[in-house]
Amino acid sequence: MDEKTNSPLLTNGFHLVVDAMKLNGLNTIYGVAGTQASGIRYIGFRHEQSAGNAAAISGYLTQKPGICLTVSAPGFLNGMVALANATTNSFPMILISGSSDRAIVDLQQGDYEELDQMNAAKPYAKAAYRVNRPEDIGIGLARAIRTAVSGRPGGVYLDLPAEVLGAILDAEVGAKSLVRVVDAAPRQLPAPEAIARALDVLEKAERPLIILGKGAAYSQAEADIRDFIERTGIPFLPMSMAKGLLPDDHPQSAAAARSFALAQADVVMLIGARLNWLLGHGKSPQWSATAQFVQLDIMPTEMDSNRAIVAPVVGDIASSVSALLATLEPYQIQPGSAWLDDLAQRKEKNAKRMATHLAAKPDPMDFYSALGAIKGVLANKPEIYLVNEGANTLDIARNVIDMHAPRKRLDSGTWGVMGIGMGYAIGAAVTSGKPVVAIEGDSAFGFSGMEIETICRYRLPVVTVIFNNGGIYRGDDVNRSGGADPAPTVLMKQARYEKLIEAFGGDGHYAADPQSLSKALAEALASGRPALINCAIDPRAGTESGHIGNLNPQSSIA
Ligand code: ADP
Ligand code: TZD
Ligand code: MG
Numbered sequence: 169m170d171e172k173t174n175s176p177l178l179t180n181g182f183h184l185v186v187d188a189m190k191l192n193g194l195n196t197i198y199g200v201a202g203t204q205a206s207g208i209r210y211i212g213f214r215h216e217q218s219a220g221n222a223a224a225i226s227g228y229l230t231q232k233p234g235i236c237l238t239v240s241a242p243g244f245l246n247g248m249v250a251l252a253n254a255t256t257n258s259f260p261m262i263l264i265s266g267s268s269d270r271a272i273v274d275l276q277q278g279d280y281e282e283l284d285q286m287n288a289a290k291p292y293a294k295a296a297y298r299v300n301r302p303e304d305i306g307i308g309l310a311r312a313i314r315t316a317v318s319g320r321p322g323g324v325y326l327d328l329p330a331e332v333l334g335a336i337l338d339a340e341v342g343a344k345s346l347v348r349v350v351d352a353a354p355r356q357l358p359a360p361e362a363i364a365r366a367l368d369v370l371e372k373a374e375r376p377l378i379i380l381g382k383g384a385a386y387s388q389a390e391a392d393i394r395d396f397i398e399r400t401g402i403p404f405l406p407m408s409m410a411k412g413l414l415p416d417d418h419p420q421s422a423a424a425a426r427s428f429a430l431a432q433a434d435v436v437m438l439i440g441a442r443l444n445w446l447l448g449h450g451k452s453p454q455w456s457a458t459a460q461f462v463q464l465d466i467m468p469t470e471m472d473s474n475r476a477i478v479a480p481v482v483g484d485i486a487s488s489v490s491a492l493l494a495t496l497e498p499y500q501i502q503p504g505s506a507w508l509d510d511l512a513q514r515k516e517k518n519a520k521r522m523a524t525h526l527a528a529k530p531d532p533m534d535f536y537s538a539l540g541a542i543k544g545v546l547a548n549k550p551e552i553y554l555v556n557e558g559a560n561t562l563d564i565a566r567n568v569i570d571m572h573a574p575r576k577r578l579d580s581g582t583w584g585v586m587g588i589g590m591g592y593a594i595g596a597a598v599t600s601g602k603p604v605v606a607i608e609g610d611s612a613f614g615f616s617g618m619e620i621e622t623i624c625r626y627r628l629p630v631v632t633v634i635f636n637n638g639g640i641y642r643g644d645d646v647n648r649s650g651g652a653d654p655a656p657t658v659l660m661k662q663a664r665y666e667k668l669i670e671a672f673g674g675d676g677h678y679a680a681d682p683q684s685l686s687k688a689l690a691e692a693l694a695s696g697r698p699a700l701i702n703c704a705i706d707p708r709a710g711t712e713s714g715h716i717g718n719l720n721p722q723s724s725i726a
Contacts, residue, residue, distance in 0.1 A: 177339040181302045181332045185264065188309040188346045189235060196598060198223040199237035202266060203333075211598055211626065213591075214618045216243050220250020220263060221591025221616070224323070225578055226599040227260040228386060231353065233316035233324070234261045234595065240268055240330075241281035245288070250591070251323035252292035257581045258383060260321035262312045263289070267298075267329050286327045294322030302335040306346035317353040320467040321386065356466060358483030363491045366437070366462045366479040367499045373435035373460075375507040376402045377422065379447070382409035382581070383440020383465065387485035390414070390574045393439065396493055400501040403511055405429055407441050408579055412550075412571030424522070425514035430455055432510070437462040440485050443474040444582065445719070450475035464488045526568070533681060534709040535560050538635065539568040539607075541682035545689045546605065552693070553578060553596040557589045558609020559714035561635040565607050584716070587615030590632070594619060597628040603693055604630045610659055611640040617668065623698045624672035631692040632700045633685075634665045641714065643707025665702040674698035 179187075186208050189197075196209045198219040204210070213219040216238045223234030234254075238247040244265040254261040267286070268279040276282070289296040295315045299308035305328075312324045370376055384393060390413050397404050397414060403422040406413060414421065422429040430448075436459055441447065443461075448454035450461065451474070462479040463471055471480040481488050526540040542565075546552055550572035556565050556579040571577050578592045586609075593606045613634050623630045637643045638661025645655040666676030677688035679701055692699035713720055 178336050179339040179342040180337070181305060181328070181335045184302065184305045184337075184342050184346070185309065185328070185333070187343065188306050191346050191348050192309070192313055194232060194235055194313075196226065197235050197237050198226075198595070200239070200243060202237075202239040202243070205237075211594065211622070213594075213622050215616070216246035217249050217587060218591035218594070218616045218619045218622070220247040220261070221253070221588045222595030222598065223263075224250055224254035224257070224259040224261040225588075225592040225595035227254065227316070227321070228257075228382075228578075229575055229596065229599050231317060231386070231388065232260070233313055234259075236261065236263045238263065238265045239281065240266050240285065241283040243281075244283065244285050248289065248292060249587070251289070251325060253581070253583060253585055253588070254323035255292060255294050256583050258321045258386065259323070260316035261323045262309075262316055262326055263293075263323065264326045264328060266333055267327050269331070270329060286325070289325035289327075292323070293325045294320075296325040296327065298327035298329070299332055300329065302332050302337050303341070303345045305332070310347035310349045313349050314352050319356075320470075321353075353484075355487045356482070356484045358464075358481045358488045358491050360491070360495075362479070362481045362483075363488070363495050366464075366481050367492065367495060367501070369435055369460055369462050369479045370400070370402070370437065370501050371499045373501075374504040375432055375434040376400075376437065376501075376503050377429050377433035377435070378402050378404040378437045378439060379407065379441045380404055380410040380413050380439050381407045381441025384485050385410045385413050385440070385575050387440060388574075389486035389489050392486065392489045392493055396489055396496070399493070399496060401503055401508075402437070402501070403429065403503065403508070407446065408566050409575075409577055409581065410441070411566070411577045413574045415572045416570035417572075422511050422515070424518045425511050427454070428514045429511060432456065432507075433459055435460050435462065437464070439464045439489070442470060442582075446582070522567070529682070530706065531681070532704055532706040533685075534706050535564040535635065536568065537682050538679075538685055538703055538705060539565055541685040542605070542607065542633065542689060543569050545686055545693070549603075549693070550576070551602050552576065553593075553600065553602060553604040555579065555589055555593045555596065555604060555606040556608075557586055557612040558607075558635060559641050560637070560710035561607060561609035561612065561714075563714035563716075569607075586612045589613060590616035590619035590623065593630045593632070594622060594626075594628060597623075597630050598626070602629070603696065604628070605689070605693075606630060606632045608632060608634050609640075610634055610636045610638065610663070610665070613665070614659075620669050620674065620698070620700060621672045624669065624674045628698060629696045630698055631689065632669070633689065634700065634702050635705050636661065636663065636665065636702055637705040637710055638707040641712045642710045661707055663702075666700050669698060669700035672698075674700060677701040678704070680704040
C-alpha cells in the first residue's frame, strides 16, 4: 500500500523481470534498447548479435547466465546467432525477447514484428520457455537460470509476450511471485568406480597426455587441475580457450610439440574438451589408432561420441578432479622417461623454429613479426584479456601469444565463428573492469566493428588491433571470374581503420613496423582509453583458411 494515497503500489511485467534478475544476482543487461530498464545496468549496443556475444562471454567468465534483451522478430533473430553460438560453446546465457500477440502470430495475420520466436529458437537453444502470465515471470526466469547453468551450460530463450511485459499488477503480489534459485548448478559427483577406472588406465600408461578444454576453464578448478598435473607429472595440452589454466610456459606444457604429442600418446585424458573437429575427432592419422581415452565431462552422452572412451568420468570437473586427487595416493602414475625426453626434444626443435619466425624482420610485417611485438608488450600483464578472431590472425596468435592466467583468452571457439570480437571484448571489460586487447583479422573485425562506438560511449579499456592484410586470408588474390570486380576475398588494404575510432573520440594508431606497434600498444594500454591500432600486414603473408585449409570443400575438377 502507498501510505499517502491508500492505493496499492503497482508494478509491471518488465519491472518484475528486472527484480527477478536482481534477486538472482544478475546485474547487467546487454541489449539494443527497446525499453529503458531502471535499477539495473543496461549496456546498449549497436547490434543484438554483439549484445548477445557480450552476454554469452560474461556467462563463461562468471558462471552466471549472461542476459541479452532484444525486441521481437528481427532483433530476436539478430540475437539468435549469439544464443546458438553460446549453446554450441557451452556458455550460459539467456536471451529474453518481447514477442507479438500470439493470436495474430499463430494465424499469421501480420502483426508488427511478427514471428513465431519460441519455435524458431528451439533448435538452437538448450531450451525455450514462454511466460504467459505475469505472475509466472519469477518461475520462468528461475527455470531459465537453472537450465542455462546446470549440467552442460548453454543458451536459453525466454519468450515474453508484450502483454505480459506490460501487465500491471500489485507490487506486493509481484514481489512474492519471484523465485531465488538455490544452488543453480549443483555439484555432480563422479562415481567412485569411475575415478578408480580412470586412475587404473593412467597407471598403465607409458605415454600419457592430458588435454584441457574450455569446460575445464569454465569450471574454475585450476588449482586442483594444476595439482593433479604436477603430482602425476603428465604432460598437458591446452585447447585454445584453456590456455593459461596452467601458464603456457609451464615445464609440463606440450603445446610446442602438439602434433607429436597427439600422434604418440598411448593414454589421453580429456578434461572438459570434446573430441570434435578441433581435435580431429580423435581419429588417426592425427591420433594413434590404439590410444586409450579417459574423459571428464558433465554430459554423459559426450562419452563415445567420436571414439570409444575406456574410462568415462561423468561429473562436474571441479568435483571429478578433486575426487581424482583424493584417490591418487596408492596409484603409481609415472609417464615414461623416454616419452618426456621425446617431447622435450620436439618442443626444443619447434621453439627454435618459432624463435626464428619471430626474430625475422620482414618489411612489410608478417603475422609473426607483428604478433612478436604484441607478445612482448603483453608478457608481464597476465590480467589482460585477449580476444582473438580471424583465420591466420587467429591461428598464429594462438601459437605465438602465451597466456599466464585462466579464462583470459576468448576466441572464435567451437564454430570458428567470425563476429564475436567486439561483443566478447565489451562483455569481458564490463564484467571484469580489466583491460582487453582484441586481435582481429581485418575481415573478422568487420562483423562487429560498429561496436567500437559502444566501446567509446562506455569508455571501456579495449584496444583493438586490426591485422590489416587487405583481405580474407590474403590481400593479393585476383578475381577468378573475370571482369573488373576485385576478388571476393579482397578488402581495402588502404583502409584507415584507425580513423573509425577517432570518429567516436577514441585513439587511433597506425603501425607498419614492430617498433611502432609495440609503442602504440603500450601507450594505448597505459592510457586505459579505447584505442584502435591499424596494423599493416603483408597481403602475401597468409594462407587460405589459416591452419584449417584442409577443411574447405575440395573440388575434384580444376
Ligand atoms: P574445447 O573447445 O576447449 O576443446 P569444448 O567446448 O569442446 O572445449 O568442450 C567443453 C566440454 O566441457 C563440453 O563437453 C561440456 O559438456 C564440458 N563442461 C562444461 N562445463 C563443465 C563442468 N563444469 N564440468 C564438467 N564438464 C563441463
Ligand atoms: N562468416 C562467419 C560468421 N564465420 C566464418 N568463420 C566465416 C564467415 C568464414 N571465415 C572464416 O572462417 S575466417 C574469415 C571468414 C570470413 C575471415 C578471415 O579473414 P581475416 O583473417 O582478415 O579475419 P586473416 O588474418 O586475413 O586470415
Ligand atoms: Mg585479413
